[in-house]
Amino acid sequence: QKEVEQDPGPLSVPEGAIVSLNCTYSNSAFQYFMWYRQYSRKGPELLMYTYSSGNKEDGRFTAQVDKSSKYISLFIRDSQPSDSATYLCAMRKAAGNKLTFGGGTRVLVKP
Amino acid sequence: DTAVSQTPKYLVTQMGNDKSIKCEQNLGHDTMYWYKQDSKKFLKIMFSYNNKELIINETVPNRFSPKSPDKAHLNLHINSLELGDSAVYFCASSQDLLGGDEQYFGPGTRLTVT
Numbered sequence: 001q002k003e004v005e006q007d008p009g010p011l012s013v014p015e016g017a018i019v020s021l022n023c024t025y026s027n028s029a030f031q032y033f034m035w036y037r038q039y040s041r042k043g044p045e046l047l048m049y050t051y052s053s054g055n056k057e058d059g060r061f062t063a064q065v066d067k068s069s070k071y072i073s074l075f076i077r078d079s080q081p082s083d084s085a086t087y088l089c090a091m092r093k094a095a096g097n098k099l100t101f102g103g104g105t106r107v108l109v110k111p
Numbered sequence: 112d113t114a115v116s117q118t119p120k121y122l123v124t125q126m127g128n129d130k131s132i133k134c135e136q137n138l139g140h141d142t143m144y145w146y147k148q149d150s151k152k153f154l155k156i157m158f159s160y161n162n163k164e165l166i167i168n169e170t171v172p173n174r175f176s177p178k179s180p181d182k183a184h185l186n187l188h189i190n191s192l193e194l195g196d197s198a199v200y201f202c203a204s205s206q207d208l209l210g211g212d213e214q215y216f217g218p219g220t221r222l223t224v225t
Contacts, residue, residue, distance in 0.1 A: 008151070008152070032212055034212055041218075041219070042218060043203070043217050043219055044154070045215075045216065046212075046213050049213070086152060088154065092212065096167075097166075097205070097208050097211025098156055099156065100156075101153065101154040104154075
């Protein structure tokens with residue numbers, strides 16, 4: 001079993017819908033959480049990071065962390081076709097800078 | 112102006128060959144990384160260097176040898192290539208060890224071993 005689990009999708013939604021993505025993890029030592037977006041044939045780019053339980057908003061994006069359930073989520077409001085990409089969650093322990101990534105969820109926003 | 116660049120972008124080679132991938136960052140970052148992304152999109156850290164010093168060395172076959180001639184460059188040499196080495200290899204950098212959550216990735220090198 002992988003340390004970080006993520007549904008690979010694809011998740012297909014109509015334009016304007018809310019996209020809901022999540023990751024579960026097994027190691028309670030993970031304290032810091034990130035979401036990266038990866039377009040096809042490109043490298044990942046950081047979308048959001050959060051260091052505490054609760055919600056963090058940035059424009060159309062909301063990241064949610066529930067450490068007690070070992071569950072993190074990313075919501076994309078008013079989705080656009082340009083949001084079509086693979087979304088990777090990543091997390092790390094308090095010490096060190098090694099990121100552990102989920103396998104990514106492929107999202108397709110249809111016009 | 113590309114922040115993290117890798118060469119080559121594509122590499123097709125036969126089993127048993129030796130190949131190198133080069134990475135350069137012009138962000139002035141201190142820390143650089145090599146990742147392997149397999150066909151199922153899992154991105155796994157291989158190595159991390161900080162100011163030319165090896166920081167992370169995951170369980171990677173010793174056929175893989177990273178080299179950092181200066182803090183702006185991190186190259187990856189692979190000896191005796193095997194079919195299972197086929198993957199996309201990403202180089203990344205971060206400002207420093209503490210800024211490791213925000214990593215800037217290169218475009219990737221797609222390695223195919225036949």
